[in-house]
Amino acid sequence: MTSVSRTAGSTIDPVPELRTRWAATVAAARGTRRSAAPGGPPAPDPAPYADNLLSRWSEPQRRYHTVAHLAAVLDRIDELAEHADDVPVVQLAAWFHDAVYRPDRSENEERSAALAERALPELGVGAARTAEVARLVRLTVTHDPAPDDPDGEVLCDADLAVLAGSPDAYAAYAASVRDEYAFVPDADFAAGRSAVLRQLLALPRLFRTPQGYDRWEHLARRNLATELDLLSGGG
Template sequence: MTDSAHSRLRTRWHTALVAARGGAEEPDPLPYADNLLARWAEPQRRYHTTAHLAAVLDRVDTLAGHAADPDAVRLAAWFHDAVYRPDRSENEERSAVLAERALPEAGVPSAVTTEVARLVRLTVTHDPAEGDANGEVLCDADLAVLASGPKEYAEYAAQVREEYAFVPDEAFREGRAAVLRQLLGLPALFRTPHGVAEWEPRARQNLMTELELLSGM
């Protein structure tokens, strides 16, 4: 990540955190940003990197008008993969617990902290309840990569494989195909009006194409 990209992310964290705590500038938001950015830059990551974080934040901004509390969603985006080890389970739960520990220390009200942790846990299933506007925004923002152009989607799929390099090829193909079939089996991948209109058709085509490629290997 370049220095300018790092600086922009620190600024985005500062803005979201200060807004979530009602405009208070203390305690200093930036040490929390640096801790999170260090997590997102860990060497085992190939897809779940600071680039993914920035992309999810961009998509949250696109969908912000649909959210009940956009700043809580932005904080949830920061935490949703803050703990990430592809060889371990419960990454989402560990990330939610991190939010529950860090946000009160950072001066965030308890109600906002609870909402952020709830949203992080929701990324296990990406299946928000009807009317859960904040959940719809976060889940759509996280899954929007599925609607990338062909080159970008191929890069995403390759990065996912790199994160699971410790898994033998056949086992990875079986596991990845199961994930793709589960996603394709959902009534809808996206819940926000923008996601349904702009991302759903291309995402389904990308998933079907990847599944066909895996099946032909």
């Protein structure tokens, strides 16, 4: 599938395409399985599951972790697909990776992974792929996949690609993150956000796929350093 490229501030409604993509991804992840369990009844229609996930991604507390972010991550996975071992698994992990999101909670990734572990077997996705989706969702806590983890590399690169936007796009991203944490006082937010930025900048590589590194590494590090400087009062 050729996806519409999305950037920060895009006015394209991603939901219709997301529904189509979800159905195709679930079908691919099921493979030849036609039931939720061997010998059991047909697996359920994936559409209500898309409704549930899209409702989660549209919750009012979200400013950055929205359906637009989901669509952008899926687009980046398309671009990096040749590096992945199991593209449908990576795509499913993108759908679930921020499905549970509360800015004031620290267990979002774990709860999102648990949601995948409940939903995917109902949809007829096999145990091995379900476990791999949940593992990938949990990996987004650190964005630090092992060198022998191509699916983890693709998901993490796709999730972090926003860091390599143009100055205006990056500023819009940073502002939306601040909006999600509007309940946090400025000084506390600056300290917490600075710690996140330093953690990212300390990684030997932000992007682990060859294509992601070549396209996004330099721009992302420049943007992160600029934001860190601004938070530190240097700009």
